[in-house]
Amino acid sequence: MPDVPRPPVKDWATDFDHTHPDYAANAPAILAELRETCPVAHTDRFGGAWLPTRHDDVARIAKDHEHFSSQGIIITDWRPEEPAPMGYAPPITSDPPFHAIARRFLLEFFSPKAIDGWEETARTTCRELIAQIKESGEEVVDVATAYAQHIPVRVIADMLDLPREDGDKFRVFIHRILEEPGQNTVDDWGETLDFYLQEKIAERRENLGDDLMSYLIKADIEGMALLDEHVRGTIALLIIAGIDTTWSALGSSLWHLAQNPDHRRRWTEDPAVQPFAIEEFLRFYAPVTMARLVAKDVEIGGCPMHVGDWTLLSFPAANRDPDAFERADEFIIDRQRNRHSAFGLGIHRCIGSNLARMELRVALEEWMAAFPDFELADPDAVTWSTGQVRGPRRMPFRLPH
């Protein structure tokens, strides 16, 4: 919860606030209503921001780097000061042409074949967590915190060769950055992600290995080592972008299965449906909404966007647009034609998409094998994150042991 309560929203079309708890609880309904009534919503909050909800508008913005800059991708009350085209967390905050350079350093580490090598780590993690849940003997377990949240942390910590025990720290950093952007201040520099990474990178420089952090320290652009801000920004991005997102996708998938016994049965009895089910989870519960800063005046859906305005890039809204998907508002577990954009569109396509898909698949396979049947202990006890990454943060399940 934000430290300062957000003022109530008067009207979602003219005063939206995606950091308000009402949005966290009701985002899909709010987005559907806006698409029908006011497909490019606006708010004066955050110094002025737009919210397009049609697939075509979202796709157009994602692919237009002339009018929209990635210099700011998380909406705050102020505008980022780090200069384009690198930004504070390359490549996600970078614009062309620098973007492609920063992105290429990462691609090989996250290709489908490279990610195959991490499947064992993910599976062992899931099995350990499930064993702990079983050993606890508890009938009611918060599966968001006892299971879903740990899986992405372990893999990224191993990829960067950082201690797995630091996972709790990562989650505190991430929570501040994603869920309470600009709403609380950290007085103690020693408690920030930047400080943490500065120390770890300095240590690593003295002791290079073949992990991803060492690779970035050793990398160069035309013979020049990467700037410290670049290395730090990219590693911060990998920690921030990979954890809450995957936690959210997995949590929403389990939340769905808890309430749909027929889908649980289908998953178990018909394994061929699983790859399609995973894509449908990603479409229907797309956890990530991005943002852009307007770099040049432009009109979207008849609305005049001005330099310095924010616009949200709502992949969750695009994914439920009936103009882009048949029966868009229905969860179809074996949907065959599913061009969803949960991982974005265009040049910023999620670098972690192969990793996230693997983690989602392994975590669901292991969970469903251990607990083919489960239900929400109390639907009203489920809480959802606020801000641009949406997923269940507390989710007590009743488990048959």
Next chain:
Amino acid sequence: MKIKYDRDACQGHNRCYMLAPELFDTDDEGYAILLVDGEIPSELEEKARLAADNCPEFAIEVIDD
């Protein structure tokens, strides 16, 4: 049936590789490589359609003869 693959539009979502590994491989950076040159064997036509219809970037097109 033939497949037209647009490398410039491809952003490496890898849906094609997951759905139709007989038709698509991926390179070291995760971009698709079309494996079949010319006519698609008839038993793979449905997979080709599936790959085309799931590519978020519209980088794959199937052309029926």
